[in-house]
Amino acid sequence: MTKLYKPTIYAKNIFEINYSKLKEKNIKYLLFDIDNTIADNREKYPSSEIISLFKTLQKQGFKLVIITNSLPHRALRFAKKLNVKAYYLSFKPLSYNYHRILRKIKVSPNKIAAIGDQILTDIKGANKHNITSILVDKISSNESFITKLNRYKENRLINKYHIIKRGEYYE
Numbered sequence: 643m644t645k646l647y648k649p650t651i652y653a654k655n656i657f658e659i660n661y662s663k664l665k666e667k668n669i670k671y672l673l674f675d676i677d678n679t680i681a682d683n684r685e686k687y688p689s690s691e692i693i694s695l696f697k698t699l700q701k702q703g704f705k706l707v708i709i710t711n712s713l714p715h716r717a718l719r720f721a722k723k724l725n726v727k728a729y730y731l732s733f734k735p736l737s738y739n740y741h742r743i744l745r746k747i748k749v750s751p752n753k754i755a756a757i758g759d760q761i762l763t764d765i766k767g768a769n770k771h772n773i774t775s776i777l778v779d780k781i782s783s784n785e786s787f788i789t790k791l792n793r794y795k796e797n798r799l800i801n802k803y804h805i806i807k808r809g810e811y812y813e
Protein backbone atom coordinates (compact mmCIF):
# COMPACT_ATOMS: atom_id res chain seq x y z
CA MET A 643 0.00 0.00 0.00
CA THR A 644 2.50 2.59 1.13
CA LYS A 645 4.91 1.45 -1.60
CA LEU A 646 2.71 3.16 -4.17
CA TYR A 647 2.57 6.43 -2.27
CA LYS A 648 5.99 6.78 -0.70
CA PRO A 649 8.21 9.23 -2.63
CA THR A 650 11.71 7.97 -3.37
CA ILE A 651 12.97 11.48 -2.57
CA TYR A 652 11.34 14.40 -0.77
CA ALA A 653 12.65 17.95 -1.31
CA LYS A 654 11.43 21.41 -0.34
CA ASN A 655 11.21 22.60 -3.94
CA ILE A 656 12.71 21.94 -7.36
CA PHE A 657 15.73 24.12 -6.60
CA GLU A 658 16.64 22.01 -3.57
CA ILE A 659 16.71 18.66 -5.37
CA ASN A 660 20.16 17.07 -5.39
CA TYR A 661 20.52 16.76 -9.17
CA SER A 662 24.16 15.59 -8.95
CA LYS A 663 23.01 12.64 -6.91
CA LEU A 664 20.42 11.85 -9.59
CA LYS A 665 23.25 11.96 -12.12
CA GLU A 666 25.24 9.50 -10.01
CA LYS A 667 22.19 7.21 -9.97
CA ASN A 668 22.26 7.32 -13.77
CA ILE A 669 19.00 9.27 -14.11
CA LYS A 670 18.79 10.65 -17.66
CA TYR A 671 15.23 11.97 -17.91
CA LEU A 672 13.35 14.31 -15.58
CA LEU A 673 9.57 14.50 -15.89
CA PHE A 674 8.21 17.70 -14.39
CA ASP A 675 4.69 18.49 -13.26
CA ILE A 676 3.62 22.13 -13.83
CA ASP A 677 1.04 23.28 -11.32
CA ASN A 678 2.39 24.00 -7.87
CA THR A 679 5.65 22.25 -8.79
CA ILE A 680 7.29 24.68 -11.21
CA ALA A 681 4.69 27.46 -11.05
CA ASP A 682 1.83 28.84 -9.02
CA ASN A 683 -1.50 28.05 -10.70
CA ARG A 684 -2.02 31.76 -11.33
CA GLU A 685 1.25 32.19 -13.21
CA LYS A 686 0.76 32.08 -16.96
CA TYR A 687 4.41 31.65 -17.82
CA PRO A 688 7.44 30.06 -16.16
CA SER A 689 9.53 32.47 -14.08
CA SER A 690 13.04 33.40 -15.16
CA GLU A 691 14.42 31.27 -12.31
CA ILE A 692 12.65 28.20 -13.70
CA ILE A 693 13.79 28.97 -17.23
CA SER A 694 17.38 29.19 -16.06
CA LEU A 695 17.13 26.04 -13.92
CA PHE A 696 15.83 24.13 -16.96
CA LYS A 697 18.70 25.48 -19.08
CA THR A 698 21.25 24.46 -16.46
CA LEU A 699 19.80 20.96 -16.18
CA GLN A 700 19.82 20.57 -19.95
CA LYS A 701 23.44 21.70 -20.05
CA GLN A 702 24.22 19.07 -17.42
CA GLY A 703 22.87 16.48 -19.85
CA PHE A 704 19.42 15.82 -18.43
CA LYS A 705 16.52 15.45 -20.86
CA LEU A 706 13.45 17.28 -19.58
CA VAL A 707 9.80 16.54 -20.24
CA ILE A 708 6.57 18.02 -18.85
CA ILE A 709 3.80 15.66 -17.79
CA THR A 710 0.80 17.55 -16.50
CA ASN A 711 -2.90 17.14 -15.91
CA SER A 712 -3.47 20.70 -17.07
CA LEU A 713 -5.05 21.87 -20.28
CA PRO A 714 -3.20 22.01 -23.62
CA HIS A 715 -2.94 25.80 -23.90
CA ARG A 716 -1.29 26.14 -20.48
CA ALA A 717 1.02 23.15 -20.96
CA LEU A 718 2.12 24.29 -24.41
CA ARG A 719 2.80 27.85 -23.23
CA PHE A 720 5.17 26.45 -20.59
CA ALA A 721 6.70 23.92 -22.97
CA LYS A 722 7.52 26.61 -25.51
CA LYS A 723 9.20 28.91 -23.00
CA LEU A 724 11.11 26.03 -21.44
CA ASN A 725 12.02 24.41 -24.71
CA VAL A 726 10.73 20.96 -23.77
CA LYS A 727 7.97 18.60 -24.90
CA ALA A 728 4.76 18.60 -22.88
CA TYR A 729 2.26 15.81 -22.31
CA TYR A 730 -0.96 17.45 -21.13
CA LEU A 731 -4.34 16.18 -19.89
CA SER A 732 -2.41 13.25 -18.49
CA PHE A 733 -4.88 12.29 -15.77
CA LYS A 734 -1.98 11.16 -13.59
CA PRO A 735 -1.69 8.55 -12.08
CA LEU A 736 -3.28 6.89 -15.14
CA SER A 737 -0.79 5.14 -17.40
CA TYR A 738 -1.62 6.55 -20.81
CA ASN A 739 0.96 9.37 -20.97
CA TYR A 740 3.60 7.50 -18.96
CA HIS A 741 3.39 4.74 -21.55
CA ARG A 742 3.53 7.27 -24.40
CA ILE A 743 6.67 8.81 -22.89
CA LEU A 744 8.32 5.43 -22.26
CA ARG A 745 7.60 4.36 -25.84
CA LYS A 746 8.87 7.63 -27.25
CA ILE A 747 12.14 7.95 -25.31
CA LYS A 748 12.96 4.23 -25.21
CA VAL A 749 14.74 4.52 -21.88
CA SER A 750 14.15 2.13 -19.01
CA PRO A 751 12.15 3.54 -16.07
CA ASN A 752 15.13 3.25 -13.72
CA LYS A 753 16.79 6.05 -15.68
CA ILE A 754 13.82 8.38 -15.19
CA ALA A 755 12.75 10.56 -12.27
CA ALA A 756 9.42 12.38 -11.99
CA ILE A 757 8.96 15.51 -9.92
CA GLY A 758 5.63 16.74 -8.55
CA ASP A 759 3.76 18.16 -5.59
CA GLN A 760 0.97 15.59 -5.22
CA ILE A 761 1.21 12.08 -3.81
CA LEU A 762 -2.04 10.84 -5.38
CA THR A 763 -1.11 11.91 -8.89
CA ASP A 764 2.63 12.55 -9.38
CA ILE A 765 4.08 10.10 -6.86
CA LYS A 766 1.60 7.28 -7.40
CA GLY A 767 1.94 7.69 -11.17
CA ALA A 768 5.73 7.48 -11.05
CA ASN A 769 5.86 4.61 -8.53
CA LYS A 770 3.35 2.60 -10.55
CA HIS A 771 5.72 2.75 -13.50
CA ASN A 772 8.93 2.11 -11.51
CA ILE A 773 10.09 5.68 -12.07
CA THR A 774 12.03 7.42 -9.28
CA SER A 775 9.47 9.68 -7.60
CA ILE A 776 10.38 13.07 -6.17
CA LEU A 777 7.89 14.94 -4.02
CA VAL A 778 8.21 18.70 -3.53
CA ASP A 779 6.12 20.96 -1.31
CA LYS A 780 3.37 22.83 -3.13
CA ILE A 781 4.23 26.38 -4.14
CA SER A 782 0.97 27.90 -2.92
CA SER A 783 -2.44 27.03 -1.52
CA ASN A 784 -4.19 28.47 -4.52
CA GLU A 785 -5.65 25.22 -5.91
CA SER A 786 -8.66 23.95 -7.80
CA PHE A 787 -11.57 22.23 -6.07
CA ILE A 788 -10.42 18.84 -7.35
CA THR A 789 -6.89 19.37 -6.08
CA LYS A 790 -8.23 20.48 -2.70
CA LEU A 791 -10.22 17.25 -2.57
CA ASN A 792 -7.07 15.31 -3.47
CA ARG A 793 -5.18 17.14 -0.72
CA TYR A 794 -7.76 16.06 1.80
CA LYS A 795 -7.33 12.42 0.74
CA GLU A 796 -3.56 12.91 0.57
CA ASN A 797 -3.33 14.21 4.12
CA ARG A 798 -5.43 11.32 5.45
CA LEU A 799 -3.16 8.88 3.64
CA ILE A 800 0.02 10.56 4.89
CA ASN A 801 -1.19 10.45 8.47
CA LYS A 802 -2.60 6.94 8.33
CA TYR A 803 0.46 5.31 6.77
CA HIS A 804 3.13 7.76 7.97
CA ILE A 805 4.24 8.27 4.38
CA ILE A 806 6.24 11.45 4.98
CA LYS A 807 6.61 14.07 7.66
CA ARG A 808 6.05 17.52 6.18
CA GLY A 809 9.28 19.45 6.21
CA GLU A 810 11.48 16.41 6.93
CA TYR A 811 13.20 16.18 3.59
CA TYR A 812 15.29 13.20 2.46
CA GLU A 813 17.31 12.19 -0.58
Ligand SMILES: [Mg+2]
Pocket residue numbers: 675676677678679758759760
Ligand atom coordinates in the same frame (compact mmCIF):
# COMPACT_ATOMS: atom_id res chain seq x y z
MG1 LIG B 1 0.85 19.75 -9.34
